[in-house]
Each structure stands twice: as C-alpha cells, then as structure tokens.
Amino acid sequence: MADEPTRNGADGTSAGDPSGPSTRAGKAVPGGGPPAPLTVQELIARSGGTGVGRRRAERRGAPPAPGGRQPADPAPRTGPPAPPVLPTGWQPAMPSTPPEDDEAPRPATPPSSPSPSLPLPPPLSASPSAPERPAGPPVRRSAAPEVAPERRPTAPPRPPARPAPPATGSTAAPSSPPVPVPPRPSAGPATPATPAAPPAVPDRPRPTPTPTPRPRPAVPAAAPPAAPPRPPAAEPRPVPAFPGTAHPSAPVPGVRRSLPIPPIPGLDVPAGGNSAADPGPGAERPPPSARRRRLTRIAVAVSALLGLVLAYHVALYFYVDRSMSRVDALVTDGPEVVAPQLQESSQTYLVVGTDLPGRSGLASVSTLVAHLSADGERATLVSVPPTAATDTPACRTGEDDVRPPVTEPFAAALLEGGPSCLVRSVQQLTGLRIDHYLAVDLGRLPGLVDALGGAAGCLPGAAGEPTGEQAREYLAGSVGPNGTDVTGAAAAERQRRLLAATLGPGMSAGLVTEPVTLARFLTRAAGAFTVDEDTTLAEVRTLASTLGDLSGDALQTATVPVAAIGSVPAGGDQAAVVVDGTATRALFDAVIYTGRLPEDDPAEAAAAPAEPAPAPAAVDPVPEGTTVTVVPAAVTVDVLDATGGGRTAEVADALVGQGFRVGARGAEPAAVTRTVVRYAAASLELARTVAAAVPGAVLVETPEVGSAVQLVIGPDVAGPVPVDIGTPVPPAAAPTAPPAASSSCG
Template identity: 30%
Template structure:
C-alpha cells in the first residue's frame, strides 16, 4: 500500500527498511525507537514523519553525505585552481620580466661621465644624456633614414640629437638642455670597446663623437659643459617610431603649411596626431622650422617631447595595463642604455623619479650658441652658455616654482667673475708640459667656447708644474673670463708687467679642455666653475626656455627658402603648395 504523503514526484514511497511495513498516515507512536529497532519516531504522522524518517535512516544518511563530499571536492578543485593561478601568474610575471630584460641593450660608461656628489640629505641629482642616433646600421633604420646601400649610411653614426636631462636631487624639478649637433668642440681620446675604433682626440663637430661609442659622446658632453653625466639613453630612427606608436600618437601643431623636402615632413597648418614615420619626420626636420638650422629643430623637438610627456602622465596611458606593457615593451626594444640602467627594475625606478616631477617644473632649453669664426655653418657655445651649464651642475631650478638644491635668486655678481665677454678676449696659450699638442687642444677649446679668433698656441719657455694665467695691467677682468671658462681657481691668476693674457698649461692639467677634468671625462667637474649659484635669469637668456605644460604652441615654420624642389629654392610653405600631389604625413 502506497503512502501518498511520503511519495515524492513519482519516486517510490519512503519505507521503513527494517520493518518492511508501509507507514500509514495518522499512525502515532509513543515509543522512543519502536520494536523495529529504528530511530525514534516523530510524534506526528504523514509527510513530516516520512521526511524525518528518510533523513534519519541509512538512506537519508546517504543523501546527506553527498553534499559534504561535493563540498570537499569543490574545495579541492578551488585550492588546485588558486595554486595553478598563482603559479601561472608568477610564471607570467617572471616571463614578462625576463622578456623585457632581454630586450634591453646596455653599454658601460666606464666612469666617463664623472660622479655626482650627494647633498646634505644623501640625495643626488640624475643627469642623463639622451642621444638620437642617425645610424643606418640595420634594415629598418636604413629604410626610415634613406641612403640605403651607400657607404656612409652603414659606417659609423652620429648623434643627431643630444639632450642633457637633469632631475633635481629632491625630484621637484627638471631641466632638459639641447646641445645643437653643429656645435664645434674638443672630442677627448676615446676607444669604442665594441668596434675597437679609437681616437687620440680632436677638435670637431660634437655629434661625431658617437662614432667612437656612446661613452665617448658622454665624455665629450661632460668635458664641454662640466656637468656630471650619470647615464645615457640612445634611440635610433626605428626607436622613435616605436615610442610614438606605443603612446598612440603625439599631438603637435605647425604654424603654417610645411613641406620639408629633406625629412619628407608634409603637414597642413594646424594640429595633427603624429605616429610612426610622421613622428620621425617631425623630430628630424631641420629645414622646416625656425631658421632652417639645427637650432630651429631643437625647439620643435621640445614641443614634441612636451606633448609626449603630457601623454605619458595622462591617466589614460599610465592607468591602462595594456598601454603600460606596450610602452615598456617598445621602450626596452627601442633603447640602448648604460649598464646603470640596464634592467627593468632600474628603468622603472628612473621612470618613477621622472614621474614625480610636475610638467610645470620641467624646463626645456637650448644651449646658447655663437657663430663659429672659422665656419659659418657651425656654431660654438656662447658665453651665456656657461651660466646655463652652471645652473644644471649646481642643481638649480629654471622653473619659477621649482625648488632645487640652491636658490635661484643669486645676483649676477655672485656667479662666475667674468665681466668681459669671451668674444672680446684673445689668449696666448703655452704648453708647459711634456705632452705634445696640449696648447693647440686648449686653444681650440677656448675658441669653441667663444673666445677671440686671435687666440694662439705655442710652447712655454720652460716646463711648469702649475697651470697659471698671467695678465697685463688693467686686464684682470679678461683673465677672470679665461679662468671662469676653463674652471681655473682664482689663486692661479697673476698680474704681469706686459700687456696680454697668457695661459701656461702645467703638468697639473695633463689632458682635456677643462681644468680638473681628465680628457676621458673620468673625474668630476671642476669645483670652482660651479661653486657659486649661477644667475638663473642669465642662464635662460636666448635659451628658448619653456616648461612642458606651457609648450603647447605651434612649431614655427621657417619663412626662409630652406628647401628646394627640382633645384628651385623655396620656403617650406611654398614647397607644400608646389607638392599638392604628394600625400600629407598625417591627416
């Protein structure tokens, strides 16, 4: 007889397995465990009793065991899944780290940039030489830069771009100083460990030092400026393309229609987002902007970099893991760095330090120059450049709200004692050492720093252990200008009886063009050159200074006939109109 209350959706009625008798609705029991030996019975019959009986008997116990076993299995599966996720995540992290590390190409500086001294709080500034190489030593660069297959395109390379990036010790401000590639200076003795190319040193264009390796380029800039160079970062043509693509393009503005027939940049007046080849064409263009020289190019490059920095700092870039990875992958593939930056961890640390500096406290400048007296197509550092070098070496802020290690309120009289422009001073340089050619090296260095073309070189009457400057009556200011330019302490100046300024090189100055720093750039910058705070207002005079947040103007298209089409000279705007059939670099 079936039990309609114990029946559950077509299943057989619940039965008392020990008694074998169907339970009847309305059956009651006052017993605690009846004669069947079963469990105690519910005081009421019907469906409730059936459910209680089913839960209490062996069959019910079997049903109860299933959820417990299932939970145990789920727990084990969850534990295994979490363990697997941890292992996979850790493995992916390790792979990612090794992958990015494997992208990095690093080179030793071997101390050629000098060493920075910590401030009273143990903090040190960071000085990085950013190098844009014009090398065409691989297929990608050859295609981008043109000149594929020519001998000059594959032998050696020059530094098309040189920027000293200074981050203050307290990370409150930064300065980016461009050094024009056409600058003439003294290149020290160098040897590239990779190519084994070497030079005993020469007077020439500053960007040519890269032919002897990045460390030689660092040593040359260090020797010219007296600024300690801790690190370098080098990009080639393909690197610029990768980085601009990684950030999703860089927004720039041009003041007029422009077509640079040399870099192939072609843009209509207005704002454009540049990626890939277009970005490279823009930063390479020297005929399209300013006066058509490298000086105009540095200003447009500052506009480009400022826009890129703002893009880096935007939440849409740094807050997106995919974009961060894309940037990291592109950067590590695109860069050659010194071994001090030769790991992902160190590059992250550097990026963190750079990110601490607000855009409004990042100042872009260009080293002041004067025409080279021997070559109208080349330049030499102007006398004012000394002040700019000094602000960077002294860790002084060039942004109005920055707070470098030293205050920027120093008066001009508190800076280097020079009161006579270098261009009005000629020097008789005499070699008092046993090293041949020292006088010529120093004399050329002085001319490169803007001293009069009448500066001469020769041998001293006798050897000297001490470097000195002797000046005639009323010429102390001229002697101070010389001493300031080479970093010679005031105690080395002596007044003589005859007219003129004579610099005698002693054995205490065996190499280089800056007193106290070796020709290899192996020692720190001379203390006397930058001991006093520089005049920051003078430092940025004619230096095209602007901050990263304010550099939102348009690149000024050259009004001069700096380009040509079919042999006809014309302005970049005229060339744009004449090349109407040529596609623009960017919409």
C-alpha cells in the first residue's frame, strides 16, 4: 500500500518536481536561503493525516519520493495494492503482534496537544529508474479505513534488520522506489485531495490534525522465496567452574564471559576434591572391610598397650629417681682439684661400697674411683685402701658444721665426717674432680641379684647364675683363703664385678618387656643407692653399662700405690697403710692428662740388665722337716690385734715370756679373719720362729712390711708356746694358694 505524495509548500508543488521552490522537503525560508527542516507535525498536517504509510516506509528503509508525496499513477491499477519495496539489508521493525483484521477499524486516537517540533533527516533521493508520475488528484485504491497515527516516544536509532521478502507476483526490484500511496480519506467516499496547508510559521509549530481511521485493505500473504537457513542463535553456555571453587559462573544475558571467575580465598572450597585421595565433602566413602576393621582394632589396642607400658616405665623411672637417698656431697670447685680445665669433658664417679658382708669398721668400706673418658670408650678404675692414712681438708658435716682438716684413715672421712668429707679426701689424694657420688649398700646388693633371678655374670666359685646368697658369700670371701685383705683391693674388685653383673642387666632395655621384674629391681635399687643432689638414675645406668661392657685394654684397674702396711705411728695405737705419695701423684696425673694409667718408667727400663734375673720360684715357706733356726731372743715382733677385742697386751706379754722382743703394739683395722705372720722375703727364718711359737698362725709374705715381722691376732689365736732351735715348724703354717680364676670370669 502506498501513501499519497507529500507536498512541501503552500503552492502544492511536489517534492520531486525540480521546478518547485526547493528540491528538499522543508519550509521555505524568506530570502531564498536553504529550507528549514520539517517537523513531524508539519509533515502529518501536509499529508492530510495519512502519514502512517510514510512513517512505515521510513521504518522499512524505503527511499521516499522527492517532495514527500508521489503523484498517482496515470491509470488506476486493479487488484490488490502492491506492497512497498524495501531496500536490501533493511528489515522493518514491526510489532510482534499479528496483523489486525482489515474489516475491523481501529479506534481513532483522541486529539492531543501539539508536541514540540522534531527535526527530520533529509529525505532519500528517488531512484533514477522510477518513473515520474504527473501531479493530479489522488486516486483512491481501496476503501480500507485509515489508521490513526501512532505516537512513539523518542528512542535511539535501531540497528538495521534484514529486509522482508517481497510479495508474490511483484516485479519491483529491491532498488525500485516505493509505490506511491493514494491519500486516505477521513471518512465516507473518496474526496479530492485537500488543499495544501498554509505556509508554515517558523516561530511556532502547527497543530497536528486528527486523522480519520479507515479500514486497511487485506493483502494476500504471499509465500516468500526460499532463503538460506539462518543458523540458530547460540544459547549462552554456562561458564565452567574455576578449578578449586564450588561456585560455577552463571551466564548473564547480554554479557559475554571470557574468563572464569577466580576463587575467593577463605570462602570457596573444592567442589569435587583435588585428587582421587580427596573425593570431596559430598562423596561417600565405601565402608571398610572386615579385615581392615580388625586390623584397625588390633592397631588401636597395640597402640594403647604401648602407651600404657611407656607411661608405666616413665612413672616408674621418676618414682625410683625420687626415691633414692640424696646428699650434698660434691665440691667441684675445691682448691685440691688439679687442672680442672682438662677434666671438663670427662666424668669421674666416686663409687663407695658400705656394709661389706663379713667386715666391720673401716674394713667394711670399699672405694672405687671410676674415671670415664669423654667418648665413654675407656675407663680407669682405681681402688683406695680403706685404712690408708690420708689428709682430709676442712669439710662440712652438716648444715652449719665444718670439720677441721685432719690426717686419718681414708674410710674414717666417710664414717666420721660424711660423704662431703670423703669427696674432699679423694680430691685431695687424687687431684681428680668428683662429678658423681654413688654409695651402694653392699649388704642389700644380694637382694638386687634375687630381684633379677640371678646375676648375669660369672662369679668365681658359683655354678651357673649366682643367687643372692652366693653373691653374699662372694663379697665376704674377699679376704681370700689366707684371711687377709689389708689394702682392700680384693674387696674393690669383687664389688666391681658384682655391680657390673647386677646393674647392667637390671637397667638395660631388655628388661622393659618384664615390667614386674623391672619394678622389683628398681624399687630395691632405690633403697640401696645414695647419690648426690645432681646425679640421676640415667647417670647411674651409664656407669653400670660402662662397667659391664668395657673389657680388655678399654678397662684398666689399679690400686693406690702403698709404701707400707701395718704401720703404727708414734704415739698412736692403730696401724695404717702408708701411701706412696710420689707414685700416687704420677698415677693420677696420667689419668688426668691422658685418661690412662702410666706406662713403665723408661729410665728404669734402660737401667735394667740385658738379661733379667729369673723370677724367684714359689718357695714353700714350710717344707717337710722344717725346723726353727733362730732363737726367740733374736726375733723382734710387732703385735697387732685385728679382732677388736683388745688382746694386744695379752699376746704381747706372753711372747715376752717366751724370750721374744716386742716392737710396736696396736690395732689392725684392715680385714684379717685369721692369725697371720706377715714378713718380707729376707725375714723368712725369723717368721718361722714366730709361727712355731704361736700355734695356728699362717706365714704370709708381704713386701710392704719391710724388715719387720708382724703378728696379726685373729679370732683363732692360741697362746704362745716355748720354742728353741730345732723345734719343728708345723706344716699348717704354710699359706694356701688362692684358687685360679675361671677364664670365663675375666
């Protein structure tokens, strides 16, 4: 359907007529200037209210005819009106509602107030191939009712759309101009075209006339030509979730996402897990199998049992550690310590055995000084005679009591002064710094053996693992078959062996699996041990393992060098062991500086003859048929009482009555269990005369007595009998050789 041509002036000149006042659709400007653009209201007024087709054609993109109106065709056309031809690439922006029925007229739009003038773009030029139609009265093509003009708000221009296909039977090319549209009457039959509107007033807009609606002719729908199929519009796909997040990006209409949304730290969690081992919070784990559940229960039970065992042993350790008696014994900064800077890395233990079975007094104390190297691979053990005369520095005997310096038997420092005085006495004698003090009640040591079910070692004279009673007998027999142990070396050696055989297994890791035995042993050990305030149970175990594990050259033993034994000082009544000061100093200096015992003096080795003299054969002091060769008047004898019963004077007076001369008189604090005659090799004949006069006495060669002959009274002493030259010497006076030590005992 085509609209009537629009005229642009009061003279009714067509816009396409070049003879008109202007070739552009606009208002004439006085003075011949360029025409002013027409407003929508003016254009509708000039078209007589039939501008709907014009606007529709403009929306479809068809180029309007010059002047706004097209002349009618010279001959009326029959049949339905041809649809307007739109340019290629242009699609009309029609409403999506279906077309209304041609017979149903639309209601007229009520008159409205004039709207402000809107400038229109310049009209498109007509195609040169379009024929010009003469101006004349408009031809009515159909009686379709006129449609009221639509009022639309001002909106931004829409993008071009695809052109609609032409109707069937139309021969117009896409580039042909639109078919002119006849004017639409306001109502009733067709009337001639209305005269042109008066000239526009440039200062104010013209009122818009109210168009009369008219019926729209029915246009048969023609089948559009086949067009290439359009690809379906791609629906927006959801953006996949960013790895590690639980919030996938949702598509937003009209917004194109090119990147996933990054996760928010602290808020986003993995949606499906990071790996196969982590299936995610929503995944269901398969139930464990019966075998796995059984193994889990076993593992839990074993863990609980191990935890209980560990807690038990830890509690037991602390209980025993707190149960041990503790004393303030150490004086590490004493002035008697030699070269303390050289003893920083090493450790020195003072091991004191008390209440030795079968002994009393000073002889019941056994002392070992154990010096351990820094790496624990070497140890040196030195025993100190309990009756050795030593100088004890001033020491504390209590909280406020200070004992003055004194020269006394070594064991007297402990028995009369206390542990602190004994430590000071050892440091004064050796120059070593005592780091740990350990006192062992040897009377309770057999109980430790019974707690273990036997000592894990070899004791001479014991068959198999020694029992507690056998351990007691072993300690009591330290005096040997001849009943004498003046220096205490035998007691110290047996003490070392028994401690190694008891403490080593009792504090080893192998006893952890026997909690009852371990508890019994440690409980008894806590009652038998006395340590200083700084020594712990672990350090006691270190000493025990050292004594038990080291052997051969790694473990060296020695005794403090002795110059004389049974020496009674002037004005005194008690015999003592005299220490060789020079040899003692050399011994302990070697221990301090090298950690080892001193080697033989190279000067003495060079002075020795090329062929050493043969060692004296073991001579029986009382061979068969031995008689007395020296009269009693030529023998001077020292009388010492080892019984503690004060029988020195009684025996001494009886010897004087038999013609003997008596030298020193006193008490023997050393361990002597039978009557013995001590002598040097040069005094053998003199000793035979004394042994013949005192029945039951045993001859014991002792180089430390020098030229003297000593009679030590034991519990089995008998009264002296008269002797003379030729009197037979009883065979019982011969000493008994000690039993050979078992090779397995070391």
